[in-house]
Amino acid sequence: xxxxxxIVDDDPVVVLMMKHLIIRHELSAAPLVxxxxxxxxxxxxxxxTREENYIILLDLNMPVMDGWKFLEALKAFASPExxxxxxxxxxxxKTDKESVxxxxxxxxxxxxxxxxxxxxxxxxxxxxxxxxx
Amino acid sequence: MKPxxxxxxxxxxxxxxxxxxxxxEYLGEHLQKASxxxxxxxxxxxxxxxxEHGNFNIILLDLSLPDISRENLIExxxxxxxxxxxxxxxxxxxxxxxxKALSLGVSDYLVKDTINALVLYKSILYALxxxxxxxxxxxxxKRYMELFQLSPAPLWVFDQTTRAFLDVNESAIQHxxxxxxxxxxxxLNQLWADDGLDAFITALNASPGPxxxxxxxxxxxxxxxxxxxxxxxxxxxxxxxxxxxxxxSDVTEKLRHMTAIEIQNDxxxxxAWTQSHIVRAPVARLIGxxxxxxxxxxxxxxxxxxxxxxxSSAEEVDVIIKDIVDKSQSVIKD
Numbered sequence: 054x055x056x057x058x059x060i061v062d063d064d065p066v067v068v069l070m071m072k073h074l075i076i077r078h079e080l081s082a083a084p085l086v087x088x089x090x091x092x093x094x095x096x097x098x099x100x101x102t103r104e105e106n107y108i109i110l111l112d113l114n115m116p117v118m119d120g121w122k123f124l125e126a127l128k129a130f131a132s133p134e135x136x137x138x139x140x141x142x143x144x145x146x147k148t149d150k151e152s153v154x155x156x157x158x159x160x161x162x163x164x165x166x167x168x169x170x171x172x173x174x175x176x177x178x179x180x181x182x183x184x185x186x
Numbered sequence: 187m188k189p190x191x192x193x194x195x196x197x198x199x200x201x202x203x204x205x206x207x208x209x210x211e212y213l214g215e216h217l218q219k220a221s222x223x224x225x226x227x228x229x230x231x232x233x234x235x236x237x238e239h240g241n242f243n244i245i246l247l248d249l250s251l252p253d254i255s256r257e258n259l260i261e262x263x264x265x266x267x268x269x270x271x272x273x274x275x276x277x278x279x280x281x282x283x284x285x286k287a288l289s290l291g292v293s294d295y296l297v298k299d300t301i302n303a304l305v306l307y308k309s310i311l312y313a314l315x316x317x318x319x320x321x322x323x324x325x326x327x328k329r330y331m332e333l334f335q336l337s338p339a340p341l342w343v344f345d346q347t348t349r350a351f352l353d354v355n356e357s358a359i360q361h362x363x364x365x366x367x368x369x370x371x372x373x374l375n376q377l378w379a380d381d382g383l384d385a386f387i388t389a390l391n392a393s394p395g396p397x398x399x400x401x402x403x404x405x406x407x408x409x410x411x412x413x414x415x416x417x418x419x420x421x422x423x424x425x426x427x428x429x430x431x432x433x434x435s436d437v438t439e440k441l442r443h444m445t446a447i448e449i450q451n452d453x454x455x456x457x458a459w460t461q462s463h464i465v466r467a468p469v470a471r472l473i474g475x476x477x478x479x480x481x482x483x484x485x486x487x488x489x490x491x492x493x494x495x496x497x498s499s500a501e502e503v504d505v506i507i508k509d510i511v512d513k514s515q516s517v518i519k520d
Contacts, residue, residue: 064467064471066471066475066495066499067470067471067474069491069495070471070474070475070478070492073478073488074478077483114463143463143466143467143469143470143471144462144463144466164470165466165467165470165471165474166470166471166472166473166474166475166477167474168473168474168477168478169477169481
């Protein structure tokens with residue numbers, strides 16, 4: 054089964070770095086990029102299928118639709134079984150981590166920057182999730 | 187009855203020498219150490235009284251003196267002797283006049299034909315005892331009035347039915363800037379700067395006993411300045427009325443300080459938020475960029491792009507830090 058990597062972040066430099074690392078560590082050859090939650094939701098509403106796995110790297114503070122609202126909107130049509138969300142935020146604010154901690158889609162919470170090690174641990178988490186599915 | 191060895195100074199005002207003698211004899215039967223002074227006219231009474239600086243335990247006053255009418259006598263005598271007890275001795279048993287005399291502050295009204303040594307002695311003892319009680323009551327009343335008047339906190343008493351002011355102390359007069367006369371012509375309405383008076387009355391009636399009411403009330407001073415006060419209350423009987431005594435504490439300054447502190451807190455929270463959210467973003471970016479460049483595998487072109495981002499991220503951090511410095515200075519200034 055294939056998987057689709059989706060980056061949702063409004064910082065182009067961060068997106069550039071994430072893309073680079075994702076490609077370098079062969080998590081995906083062509084990750085999709087959206088600048089806010091709304092763009093990502095609009096894509097998924099059309100494209101979402103149970104036959105695909107979705108790996109979403111989600112920033113929290115974004116214009117138009119932020120990460121929390123994106124997670125709310127996701128509930129309407131997606132299943133946690135094939136939709137794995139990783140929060141990637143620059144905020145070291147503990148309350149952010151607490152407020153998404155119990156969300157059914159969220160597998161882990163990363164504080165920026167994303168480096169090679171982050172991507173490697175992502176891969177381990179994804180494999181584990183897909184085996185347990 | 188045991189002889190009385192207490193020191194007495196007694197002034198007998200009597201124009202009839204026979205009655206003078208008789209009264210002195212009666213006194214001598216029980217009082218072993220009495221200094222007796224005699225006055226046979228109203229004028230002499232006044233003179234002796236002032237010569238002795240009013241230093242008498244009791245004054246025995248005949249109603250029929252040659253130089254004053256009996257109607258004027260009592261009032262004039264009370265003017266001279268304001269505090270010493272006075273016992274009237276008279277030849278006439280006139281009940282109406284006796285009652286009037288007592289109402290003017292006379293201690294007793296005795297008809298000469300009906301008295302003897304014991305009756306006179308008892309009357310003197312009763313008069314002295316009553317005098318002592320009245321004096322101590324007056325002193326305690328004075329003491330409590332002083333506690334009210336001299337209290338450093340503004341105090342006022344108001345009638346629960348009419349909401350009119352019944353009394354105010356000096357501190358209230360100074361603090362609010364209204365004269366006592368103005369206060370006493372006011373009801374509570376004149377003091378309240380907003381419609382919080384009903385809330386005050388409700389809080390007042392909520393439970394009995396002395397207490398500080400929750401919250402603050404807005405009052406207006408005579409110069410138009412509005413102040414916030416905390417009110418402590420207690421029920422009091424005042425001149426036969428159901429009244430409430432209120433102590434007002436001006437907390438305007440305190441509230442102003444609190445507001446200033448809250449504004450500062452908001453600014454500090456803003457700075458904390460900036461540090462945790464805004465500063466973190468370019469710093470995280472810098473760390474990520476440096477990591478990418480360090481781990482290699484970049485084309486020269488990519489390297490060039492990433493270094494450009496390093497510079498712009500560093501500049502972004504610089505701008506944010508300047509902003510934090512500005513905000514911090516505005517907190518320190520206040």
